Amino acid sequence: MIFSVAYFHSIFLLTKRAIMREQIQVGNIEVNRIIETEAPDWAPLTFFPECTKEMLESQLNWLQPRFLDPASGNLIFTTQSYLLQTTHHNILIDSCVGEQKTRKYSPEWNLKSNTGYLAKLSATGLSPDSIDYVLCTHLHPDHVGWNTKLIDGRWVPTFPNAKYLFSKTEHAFWKTKSSKHPTKYDDGCYQDSILPIEEAGQALIVDDTHSLNDEISLVPSPGHTPGHTSVKLRSNGAQAVFSGDLMHSVLQCVYPDLVSQACFDKDLARATRKAFLQSASESQTQVFTAHFPSPSAGYIRRSGEAYSFVYAD
Numbered sequence: 001m002i003f004s005v006a007y008f009h010s011i012f013l014l015t016k017r018a019i020m021r022e023q024i025q026v027g028n029i030e031v032n033r034i035i036e037t038e039a040p041d042w043a044p045l046t047f048f049p050e051c052t053k054e055m056l057e058s059q060l061n062w063l064q065p066r067f068l069d070p071a072s073g074n075l076i077f078t079t080q081s082y083l084l085q086t087t088h089h090n091i092l093i094d095s096c097v098g099e100q101k102t103r104k105y106s107p108e109w110n111l112k113s114n115t116g117y118l119a120k121l122s123a124t125g126l127s128p129d130s131i132d133y134v135l136c137t138h139l140h141p142d143h144v145g146w147n148t149k150l151i152d153g154r155w156v157p158t159f160p161n162a163k164y165l166f167s168k169t170e171h172a173f174w175k176t177k178s179s180k181h182p183t184k185y186d187d188g189c190y191q192d193s194i195l196p197i198e199e200a201g202q203a204l205i206v207d208d209t210h211s212l213n214d215e216i217s218l219v220p221s222p223g224h225t226p227g228h229t230s231v232k233l234r235s236n237g238a239q240a241v242f243s244g245d246l247m248h249s250v251l252q253c254v255y256p257d258l259v260s261q262a263c264f265d266k267d268l269a270r271a272t273r274k275a276f277l278q279s280a281s282e283s284q285t286q287v288f289t290a291h292f293p294s295p296s297a298g299y300i301r302r303s304g305e306a307y308s309f310v311y312a313d
Contacts, residue, residue, distance in 0.1 A: 024297060024312065026286065027235025029215065031297075032124050034081040036096035036117050036146075038294060040069035041077040041108075048251065048258045059254060066293055067250050075249055077291045079142055082242055083124060084233075086215060089132040092159070093231055093242050094290065098145025098193065105187045109141060117146055118158075131159040133212065136166055137244030137290070138228040139174045140262070141186065144193040155196040164197045167208045167218060170227025221246045221276065223269030224262070230276075240286040240297075247273055248291050253300065253307040277307045286312060 024031045041047075044056055056063075064070045082093040096117060103109040118128065136144055147164060148155040157164075171194070178190035197203045208220040208227055218229040224245045231242040245262075246269075252258050256274050263269040280287055280300040287309075288297045298311040 024295075026233050026240045027215070027238035028087060029233060029235045030085040031240075031288065032083040032085070033294075033296065034083055034092075034096075034117065034120050034124070035294070036079045036081075036115050038078040038080075039076065040072045040074035042075050043073060044068065044075050044249075044251065047075060047248070047260055049261055051251065051255070051258055055255060056251075059251065063251075075251075076293045077248070078293055078296055079291065080296065081146070082288055083121070083126070084216070085126075086213075086235075089213075090126055090130050091133045091135060091212075091216065092131050092162070093135050094137055094143040094244065095134060095146035095158070095193075097142050098148070100150045101141070101145060101189070101192055102183075103141055103187045103189075104183075106141065109145075128159045129161055131162045134159055134162050134164045135212075135218065135231055136164065136170075137230060137242065138225040139166065139170055139186070139189065139194060140225065140245070141189040141193075143244070143290070144189055147193040148196045155192045157197055157200050157202055162202060163204045164202050165204045165206050165210070165212070165218070166194070167210070167220075167227040167229045168205055169208050169220075169222070170225060170229070171205050173226045221272050223265050223267075223272040224260070225264050238286070239283070240288060241280065242288045242290075243276065244290050246276055247289065250292060250309045253277065253309045256306065278302075281307060 045051055068075055079096050081095055084091040097109045097112055099113050099115060100111055102111060134147065146158050149158045174186055174190050177185035182188060182191050208229060209218065211217040215233060215235045217232050219232050221230040222228050228244060230244055230246060233240040248260050252273060256277055257270055259266040259269045277300055281302045284299060286297060287300060295311060298309050301308045301310050
């Protein structure tokens, strides 16, 4: 399906205005983005193996330059955490790639250093000691990396006063995989980013559906990984959802059947995404994505048989 240039130009203008905002308010909850990186990353036909050249070229008039870099031809991805400040707690959703971690499957993540991530967190007025909860939507390396940091040759919790919530299904899956081989299945991230949290007594293994409080809850959104969860907010009449890797790119709004090469159960990932897109569009829920380019938050709109993503104004 091809959308008009004028329509996506309007979306681009909304995006430019929204980029200037450092904070977003959802009811009584203040949301900040802690961006580790934002840059051209994967080639679209590699990342989405079922995407054809024709499918991609029919969308280039609006994909470039915001969502796809014309120079490299790669999709622009953001790797980020969301910081939620409620009346009582400071909560971090996902923790990016981290530093000094061996990631042979992703050379650009391997032994990354000097990301400035902790300085960006401090710029919000909070320190790692101030974080009360870390919620991991799933346990892939780019969502758990800053769970720990390297001190005197040991991986220790980056957020020493936080409880780290892992869904039961997700945790059990990766724990089993890691016990079979410590690096083969997850590039070693269970060993350096999850196990040290358990050993420090800071891990909370919770049901896939779990309420942290009256405003924040985990809801299952499996497919990308077996126990993938999204984080739902309801506060003072406002509602939002942090979708994790339920979708990676705006292309998956236009083509909901596209699945990434990293998806565990492709059929389930498709079904979960389609149900999510329909529900979010009908409920007018604000969606905070993990990897969409800045400002990463917006609304799902129905467009014929497909959908579009309209950035929050």
